[in-house]
Structures are given as structure tokens and as C-alpha cells.
Amino acid sequence: MRILVTGGAGFIGGHLAEAFLEDGHDVTVLDNLEPFYAEGIKRHTLDVHREVAEGRAVDYRFVDGDVRDPETVEALVADADVVVHQAAQAGVRESVDNPRKVTDINVDGTVNxxxxxKEADVKRVILASSSSVYGKPQSLPYEEDHPTEPVSPYGVTKLTQEHMARVYTELHGLPxxxxRYFTVYGPRMRPNMAISNFVSRCVNGEPPVIYGDGQQTRDxxxxxxxxxANRTLLESDAADGDVLNIGSSDNISIQELAETVRDQLAPELEIEYESAREADAEHTHASVAKAGELIGYEPSRTIAEGVGEFIEWYQSNREWYEPLVRES
Ligand code: NAD
Structure with missing residues (x-):
């Protein structure tokens, strides 16, 4: 299969491209290496792709380009069987500061x-949405038909993207x-995320810092x-025209997360607290029943197991990754 991964130098897109190459697919990554956060991580990710592609009978191509450029997008989509769209300006706070940029990339880029x-012979477009589309919870865990009232410009762009996708399915028959991803973590994650910060501080014998009272919960x-989930959808039409939550369905508080990291690395440290940041959702919790039913999705790890794996990766990549976390 020929797969176009937009945002493929980023955290999630990078893992997707790597997995697709390992599975023997041809992969084109389109990414403009947006300097929103440490470009070094993206360069590292592209090196990993080249290493995986080497020695396998696959075509791998990195295109330094922008989803806002319709000509670039058209040329690449014409060569793809499936489009996996991860490129976005992520970050709730960035969207509050820079709403026009976020709309340009996340909405106009998606329309491109x-x-x-629609014009090409694409079998399916799989789009990265976000738990941010829900906004204030009326009931938890969120099921996909929970009302959507995003509380940040970022959430609004993700919801608009979903509606655009649905309309293209309904009007043009494009699958x-x-x-809807719920706070994703793991190797090469954005360095300014809570988990990488907690790990970095504890590894260095410094107390983890929580913004707010730590009672916010996250999935x-x-x-x-x-x-x-993405791998399954390359081959499955079971969710065409639909939205699915992709989470762990096991939400924990930021306090518990900090304790999980601290207990694995430096149990003697006392957690510290600073004032909360704006526009962060208070609680997220995914029901993954629909994804389970339609595509057999099942979360594979507890948070303690996932954090343990991330710590292991952090230790073996500390030399280049840690300075990026410290700068963020
Ligand atoms: P990321 O910032 O690591 O990756 C996004 C990539 O898109 C980056 O490499 C960036 O350079 C690229 N990009 C940005 N603007 C572009 C443009 N105009 N043209 C081409 N490339 C562009 O973010 P991520 O965490 O990997 O997120 C991937 C997707 O998943 C995004 O759509 C994000 O909104 C969504 N998402 C992520 C999370 C999470 O917890 N990480 C949660 C919910 C949804």
C-alpha cells in the first residue's frame, strides 16, 4: 500500500510512518518541520524512518512541504492509496495565542x-482528531455522541475538521x-508534556511540578x-464516515501521574505545585467501546506500564532528548 502520512516527522505521525514501513508499506511523509517545538526530535524521527526503510523492499520519501499548499498536497495525494492526516498545529495554549495560524493549518490544510x-483514487483518509472537541463534560466517560462544545480555538479547529471529513464522505463518497486521540504519550513525545517533564525532573533528583492542584484527570x-488503531483502519471500512475515541479508558489525576513517575524513579521527592494554566480541560476520560466494537481496538498497557516503558526509552535517549525537555 502507498501511504501518505502528513505530519509524519511529528510525534504520532513519526510512529505511524515507522510502523507502516515496518509492515512493508511505501510511505511518503509530508511535514514542514514547523519549529513549534524542538526540531531535533523531528530530525531524529526522520533518521529512524530512513533506518527502518533501509534493507526493506519499501519506498520511503520525506517531503519538506506544507499542507496549506494545495499543489504540493495534490501531487502527493495523487500517488497515495491511503492518506493518514496528522499534520496540525497542536497545543491548546498555542491556539489561544495564535488562533489564525491554528485555523490556517488545521482547517485549510485539511480541506486541501x-x-x-476527492479527486484522486484514495481508498480512505484517516484523520487525527482530539478529545478537545468535547469541552466541558456532561457525563464521563465521553462517548462519541457526547455534545461537542470545545473550549479552545484548537478544539474548534479539530471539530471543524471532523465536520469537513463527514461532509466529504456524505457529498462525495470519500471514505x-x-x-479522537486522548493525551498521547510515549517515546519522542513533545518535550513540553507533563510526563516528559515529570520524568526529566525525577531523573535529575528534582521534585515534579504540577500546575494547579493536580486533581485534573486525563486519559x-x-x-x-x-x-x-490506524494500522487496522488501513484495511477496514468498518468506521468509514464515523468518529472513534482512541484512549486508554483508564483516566488518572495529574497527581497520580506525578506519583507514578516519582515512585518509579525517586520515591523520596515531594511533589511541588504552581498555578494552573488557562484553557486546559479539567477532566478527560474516553469510552473506547465503539472503537472496540467496530475495529477491535483494545488499550494494551496500564499507565504504570506505559510510564515504565517511556522511562526506559528516556534513559537510553537521555543524551539528546533531555536537553530538549529542559529547554521546553
Ligand atoms: P506534533 O506537533 O508532534 O506533530 C505534528 C506535525 O505536523 C509536526 O511534525 C509538524 O511539523 C507538522 N506540521 C505542522 N504544521 C504543518 C503544515 N502546515 N504542513 C505540514 N506539516 C505540518 O503533534 P502530535 O502530538 O504528533 O499530534 C499529531 C496529531 O494528533 C495532530 O493532528 C494533533 O492535533 C493530534 N492529537 C495529538 C494528541 C497528543 O496527545 N499528542 C492528542 C489529540 C490529538
């Missing part, structure tokens, strides 16, 4: 891909699936589970 895919999803 959908337009090109699309949107996956943390190990990146390998996100990969599995």
Missing part, C-alpha cells in the same frame, strides 16, 4: 487534503474516519495503541 483526495494513551 480532502479536496485532493474518511476521524480518531493517557500509549502511542503504540494509536498506531494499532
Amino acid at each position: 487534503l480532502l479536496e485532493a483526495s 474518511t474516519v476521524c480518531l 493517557f494513551t500509549y502511542v503504540a495503541d494509536v498506531v494499532d
Whole structure:
């Protein structure tokens, strides 16, 4: 299969491209190496792709380009069987500061891909959506038909993207699936995320710092589970035209997360607290029943297991990754 992964130099797209290459697919990565966070991680990811592709009978191509450029997008989509769309300006806080940029990339960029895919012979477009589309919970865990009232510009762009995808399915018969990811973590994760910060501080004997009272809860999803869901959807039409939650369905508080990291690395440390940041959702919790039913999705790890694996990866990649976390 020929797969176009947009945002494939990023955290999740990077893991997807790597897995698809391992599975023997031809992969084109389209990414503009947006300097929103440490470019070094993206360069490292592209090196990993080249290593995986080497010695396998697969075509791998990295295109340094922008999803906002319709010509680039059209040319690449014309060569693809499946489009896996991860490129986005992520980050709730960034979207509050920079709403126009976030809308350009997340909405206009998506429309470029959908337009090109409508014209080409694409079998399916799989799009990365987000738990941010839900906003304030009326009931938890979120089921996919929970009302959507995003509380940040980022969430609004992700919801708009979902509606666009649905409309392209309904109007043009283009198969699309949107996956609502819940806080994803794992190797090469964005360095400014809570888990990488907690790990980095504890590894260095410094107390983890919580913003707020630590009672916010999150459904943390190990990146390998996100990969599995996308991998299944390459071949399955079971969720075409639909949205699925992809989470762990096991939400924990930031306090418990900090304790999990601290207990594995430096149990003697006392957790510290600073004031909360704006526009962060208070609670996220995924029901993954629909994804289980339609595509056999099942979260594979507990948070303690996933954190343990991340710590192991962190220790063996500390030399290049840690400075990026410390800078973020
Ligand atoms: P990321 O920032 O690591 O990856 C996004 C990639 O897109 C980056 O490599 C960036 O350079 C690229 N990009 C940005 N603008 C671009 C443009 N205009 N043209 C081409 N490439 C561009 O983020 P991630 O964590 O890997 O997230 C991947 C997707 O999953 C995003 O759509 C994000 O909204 C969604 N998501 C992520 C999480 C999470 O917890 N990481 C949760 C929910 C949803």
C-alpha cells in the first residue's frame, strides 16, 4: 500500500510512518518541520524512518512541504492509496495565542487534503482528531455522541475538521474516519508534556511540578495503541464516515501521574505545585467501546506500564532528548 502520512516527522505521525514501513508499506511523509517545538526530535524521527526503510523492499520519501499548499498536497495525494492526516498545529495554549495560524493549518490544510483526495483514487483518509472537541463534560466517560462544545480555538479547529471529513464522505463518497486521540504519550513525545517533564525532573533528583492542584484527570494513551488503531483502519471500512475515541479508558489525576513517575524513579521527592494554566480541560476520560466494537481496538498497557516503558526509552535517549525537555 502507498501511504501518505502528513505530519509524519511529528510525534504520532513519526510512529505511524515507522510502523507502516515496518509492515512493508511505501510511505511518503509530508511535514514542514514547523519549529513549534524542538526540531531535533523531528530530525531524529526522520533518521529512524530512513533506518527502518533501509534493507526493506519499501519506498520511503520525506517531503519538506506544507499542507496549506494545495499543489504540493495534490501531487502527493495523487500517488497515495491511503492518506493518514496528522499534520496540525497542536497545543491548546498555542491556539489561544495564535488562533489564525491554528485555523490556517488545521482547517485549510485539511480541506486541501480532502479536496485532493476527492479527486484522486484514495481508498480512505484517516484523520487525527482530539478529545478537545468535547469541552466541558456532561457525563464521563465521553462517548462519541457526547455534545461537542470545545473550549479552545484548537478544539474548534479539530471539530471543524471532523465536520469537513463527514461532509466529504456524505457529498462525495470519500471514505474518511476521524480518531479522537486522548493525551498521547510515549517515546519522542513533545518535550513540553507533563510526563516528559515529570520524568526529566525525577531523573535529575528534582521534585515534579504540577500546575494547579493536580486533581485534573486525563486519559493517557500509549502511542503504540494509536498506531494499532490506524494500522487496522488501513484495511477496514468498518468506521468509514464515523468518529472513534482512541484512549486508554483508564483516566488518572495529574497527581497520580506525578506519583507514578516519582515512585518509579525517586520515591523520596515531594511533589511541588504552581498555578494552573488557562484553557486546559479539567477532566478527560474516553469510552473506547465503539472503537472496540467496530475495529477491535483494545488499550494494551496500564499507565504504570506505559510510564515504565517511556522511562526506559528516556534513559537510553537521555543524551539528546533531555536537553530538549529542559529547554521546553
Ligand atoms: P506534533 O506537533 O508532534 O506533530 C505534528 C506535525 O505536523 C509536526 O511534525 C509538524 O511539523 C507538522 N506540521 C505542522 N504544521 C504543518 C503544515 N502546515 N504542513 C505540514 N506539516 C505540518 O503533534 P502530535 O502530538 O504528533 O499530534 C499529531 C496529531 O494528533 C495532530 O493532528 C494533533 O492535533 C493530534 N492529537 C495529538 C494528541 C497528543 O496527545 N499528542 C492528542 C489529540 C490529538
